[in-house]
Amino acid sequence: MGSLFDIIFSANFGYAVLRVTTPILFASLGALISIKAGVVNISMEGTMLTAALAGVAISAYTGSAFGGLVGAVVVGMLLGLLLAYFALNLKTDIILAAIAINLMASGGTVFGLFVISGDRGISSSLASKVLPRIQIPILHQIPVLGPVFSNHNVLTYVAFISVALVYILLYKTPLGLRIRAVGENAHAADSVGISVKKTQYIALIMSGAFAGFGGAFMSMGYVSWFSTNMIAGRGFIALAAEALGMGRPFGVLLTSLLFGSADALANALQAFRIPSEFVQMVPYVVTIIGLVVYAQRKHSAAQKVRQEDRA
Amino acid sequence: MNKRVLFETIRTLVAIGVALLLALIIIFSVSDEPGYALERFLLGPVTNLRNFGNVLEMAIPLIFTGLAISVMFMAKQFNLGAEGGFFFGAVGATALVLTFNLPPVILPVAAIIVGALAGGLGSALPAVLKARMGASELVSSLMMNFILFWLGLFIINNYFRDAMAGAMASHRFPDAAKLTRILPGTRLHFGIFIALAMVVVVYLFLYRSRWGYALRMVGLNIRFAEYSGINTKSVILYSQIIGGMIAGMGGTVELLGMYPRFTWFQLPGYGWDGVIVAIMARNNPLLVPVFAFFLAYLRIGADIMARVTDVPSEVVAIIQGVMIMLVTAERLLAGWRHRMVVKEKMKAAEAAEVEGGGVQHG
Numbered sequence: 001m002g003s004l005f006d007i008i009f010s011a012n013f014g015y016a017v018l019r020v021t022t023p024i025l026f027a028s029l030g031a032l033i034s035i036k037a038g039v040v041n042i043s044m045e046g047t048m049l050t051a052a053l054a055g056v057a058i059s060a061y062t063g064s065a066f067g068g069l070v071g072a073v074v075v076g077m078l079l080g081l082l083l084a085y086f087a088l089n090l091k092t093d094i095i096l097a098a099i100a101i102n103l104m105a106s107g108g109t110v111f112g113l114f115v116i117s118g119d120r121g122i123s124s125s126l127a128s129k130v131l132p133r134i135q136i137p138i139l140h141q142i143p144v145l146g147p148v149f150s151n152h153n154v155l156t157y158v159a160f161i162s163v164a165l166v167y168i169l170l171y172k173t174p175l176g177l178r179i180r181a182v183g184e185n186a187h188a189a190d191s192v193g194i195s196v197k198k199t200q201y202i203a204l205i206m207s208g209a210f211a212g213f214g215g216a217f218m219s220m221g222y223v224s225w226f227s228t229n230m231i232a233g234r235g236f237i238a239l240a241a242e243a244l245g246m247g248r249p250f251g252v253l254l255t256s257l258l259f260g261s262a263d264a265l266a267n268a269l270q271a272f273r274i275p276s277e278f279v280q281m282v283p284y285v286v287t288i289i290g291l292v293v294y295a296q297r298k299h300s301a302a303q304k305v306r307q308e309d310r311a
Numbered sequence: 312m313n314k315r316v317l318f319e320t321i322r323t324l325v326a327i328g329v330a331l332l333l334a335l336i337i338i339f340s341v342s343d344e345p346g347y348a349l350e351r352f353l354l355g356p357v358t359n360l361r362n363f364g365n366v367l368e369m370a371i372p373l374i375f376t377g378l379a380i381s382v383m384f385m386a387k388q389f390n391l392g393a394e395g396g397f398f399f400g401a402v403g404a405t406a407l408v409l410t411f412n413l414p415p416v417i418l419p420v421a422a423i424i425v426g427a428l429a430g431g432l433g434s435a436l437p438a439v440l441k442a443r444m445g446a447s448e449l450v451s452s453l454m455m456n457f458i459l460f461w462l463g464l465f466i467i468n469n470y471f472r473d474a475m476a477g478a479m480a481s482h483r484f485p486d487a488a489k490l491t492r493i494l495p496g497t498r499l500h501f502g503i504f505i506a507l508a509m510v511v512v513v514y515l516f517l518y519r520s521r522w523g524y525a526l527r528m529v530g531l532n533i534r535f536a537e538y539s540g541i542n543t544k545s546v547i548l549y550s551q552i553i554g555g556m557i558a559g560m561g562g563t564v565e566l567l568g569m570y571p572r573f574t575w576f577q578l579p580g581y582g583w584d585g586v587i588v589a590i591m592a593r594n595n596p597l598l599v600p601v602f603a604f605f606l607a608y609l610r611i612g613a614d615i616m617a618r619v620t621d622v623p624s625e626v627v628a629i630i631q632g633v634m635i636m637l638v639t640a641e642r643l644l645a646g647w648r649h650r651m652v653v654k655e656k657m658k659a660a661e662a663a664e665v666e667g668g669g670v671q672h673g
């Protein structure tokens with residue numbers, strides 16, 4: 001067991017945690033914004049997958065990693081727009097519409113990849129680009145901190161900076177106030193002249209943009225190709241991270257790091273004699289335990305309020 | 312009432328029509344031989360008995376997962392665990408048939424019961440968390456799918472794996488476990504009768520039993536159900552557990568009907584297909600087999616097309632997505648419906664006036 005601690009308390013492990021947290025963090029920030037506006041976006045999984053393909057395809061086509069990133073984010077926003085149009089204008093149940101997007105994405109990306117490149121399942125013939133890694137000057141030379149925090153993919157830094165940006169957006173800007181007002185009580189927001197529909201449109205498009213960043217990271221940073229169902233449940237784990245983050249950007253950061261650690265731990269544990277099936281289960285089990293703890297706390301808080309009411 | 316059915320029927324047909332039109336456009340834009348591709352896609356499944364048998368075979372698991380999702384969605388429980396339940400039910404059945412040496416008929420029956428229990432177990436945890444603590448069944452059931460998948464693989468790999476088989480696979484099932492083939496020249500098996508029987512059972516459960524009544528009331532309005540004395544927590548529990556059990560049964564029937572041994576090393580996807588079937592069927596168990604057949608027809612048609620032309624079968628994914636979006640879009644054709652209702656009321660009012668006038672004069 002001693003060597004397990006060696007692994008966990010190594011700089012490599014710290015680096016791996018930040019790396020695997022990145023896509024989860026992007027998606028859970030996106031989920032946070034949409035839920036703050038009172039609309040649940042469970043299409044993060046499919047949106048990330050589609051954006052991952054778009055990033056690979058567009059970067060190969062334009063020869064520019066940045067072009068691929070922009071393409072991925074735009075595609076993410078378009079899927080957010082599509083979900084918003086169906087949910088808000090055509091009054092489709094937003095959960096079902098999002099399921100439809102997820103289903104379309106899992107088969108549609110395979111179809112799209114084949115049409116674009118003739119590849120089946122993995123984009124081996126596309127000369128796609130990878131987003132650059134960044135060495136942070138000075139920090140890079142510091143022992144321990146350097147290997148953990150420096151030399152990450154540029155999107156990893158974007159993800160962590162986004163936590164602060166989302167905080168500022170939600171709590172320090174008029175738009176953020178409108179988003180929260182609509183999410184708290186749409187009727188009240190409507191009565192003071194806030195356009196509920198417009199605000200929810202903006203929130204869903206923004207959540208799609210974050211999923212787009214997450215997808216771009218997966219295919220142009222985490223690995224350098226697109227493959228079938230490469231998101232592997234990260235979009236769903238992000239929903240759990242959002243739920244556990246108690247609706248706060250920094251809470252979401254912590255829970256995303258928790259799931260990222262579970263993911264990294266699963267990778268690290270593969271060196272031990274634990275059956276690999278159980279190792280693979282770790283992130284999902286942690287998610288359920290987290291949900292239980294969160295629900296328990298909310299439940300007991302609600303009971304406390306009820307008891308106080310009675311007293 | 313009939314007008315509503317008519318309206319829903321037309322809306323479904325419009326959704327299917329638009330989706331197929333989209334498929335047509337896609338096929339024409341990607342294929343070098345669009346006419347042939349389209350012909351194979353739409354008519355391929357009925358050109359010979361084997362292909363048509365494939366459609367019926369595929370409809371069987373779709374009926375089970377469609378029913379499973381219908382029961383849960385009818386109670387407005389967004390449990391998406393049919394995927395894991397289907398898989399884990401098949402694992403449970405594998406464990407049973409490879410452990411106990413029972414005579415024919417009894418063995419598959421026992422396997423289906425064990426499969427149902429295993430599937431029910433899988434959806435029980437999200438159900439308990441929802442009923443006891445209000446934790447979202449949506450997220451926890453999605454997580455359970457992955458957990459059941461890895462747990463199932465662990466069980467198969469460590470206890471039932473056939474080391475002699477080249478790929479990862481369980482030992483062969485005894486002949487007593489297999490479901491009888493019923494149509495020579497196809498692989499269609501006895502499971503289709505079990506599936507259709509389940510359609511009737513689920514219908515009777517939902518519309519002719521107290522539990523089913525309570526379940527539907529919770530789905531319509533949980534607060535109203537609570538006030539009228541329905542134990543909503545128990546509905547939340549049993550709706551999801553029953554859904555998981557039906558999914559587990561489906562996994563067992565599919566495995567024993569179609570496979571000589573357990574060879575699933577990824578989630579088969581029928582749980583998600585069940586969502587499509589349930590949505591198209593408006594959670595009505597009697598419509599589930601219709602749309603299960605329809606979806607199976609599309610899939611097999613696309614497979615046939617992909618085999619002989621340059622259009623990949625995944626084009627179906629796009630058709631499915633568009634269909635679900637349009638079918639669930641409440642406002643689609645709402646204007647037309649509104650006019651229909653207004654016209655009807657006007658006519659009724661006129662008729663009443665004429666009648667009322669007549670009475671006065673008389």
